[in-house]
Amino acid sequence: IDRGLRFLAACYDEKGKSILFSGQKILRKRRKYKKLRAELQAKGTKSAKRRLKKIGQRENRWMSDVNHRLTKTLIDHYGSNTIYALEDLTDVRFATEKSPKDQSYEIVSWAFYQFEQFLTYKANLNSSAVVKVPAKYTSQRCPKCGRIHKDNRDHELHLYTCDKCGYKSNDDRLAAMNIQFLGTLYRSGKEAPQFNKQASVE
Template sequence: TEKAAKKRRYEMVSWTFYQFEQFLAYKANLNSSTVVKVSPRFTSQRCPKCGRIRKENRNHELHLYICDKCGYKSNDDRLAAMNIQFLGDQYYQGVKRPKFTKLRSAE
């Protein structure tokens, strides 16, 4: 996407994710499985141990997440995958639109 004109970047990236979604749905259907779409919001900012959501806990350059509340440490992509799995589990437990909500509090 870096080589694309700025106006076209979103279109190029969106098509890739859309195409990936179509492939996933196709393969899931062949295996009698279901693809569950969940909101990616806060998935790489939420601690899976204590639930704290804090943008500053994630270091993009090192791909590292360290929770300032409980000390949990992990790769940020792994953390996001764990949180996406958690949202998928919530869906199967009956939550119609599972998502994380950042609580507003004085810090």
């Protein structure tokens, strides 16, 4: 499962099937919250500050509900005895410098860790498990030939085109394919599988 904002979750399984959960409605709503907060902060009155606090609490409850419903959908869809592979986002910062300024807040503040917590808890109740794999190169590697080249990814078109074998895919789906591959290696007993530029997998 690749987590993001354009798609809250891009999933790819061992049968080669993909599921993408759009995040566009979520992004629009967060921008409304952001605009409202800016207007209240500009007022600076006591009543405005009280409203700011309530809005923050409301937004947090809403984000929790989104993550709850999404993780429940994933658990229900894939069933029991499933291994969910996620990127380990510890100490990973999203490349906000490459994103429009009006999106930087949304990128760094979405509750990705909460999604992981909810999925882990529900997976454990369903005889399933969540494993974390290194995030490095998952969006830069061709899943067909193993070529790693960051310029193969077009951020504006959200398209990955391999300059070696010609393989093309949506970049979110491609990341999910690579994460799934690492998860499969982990399940097979390979200790700490990861991608590097010298070889397809170390």
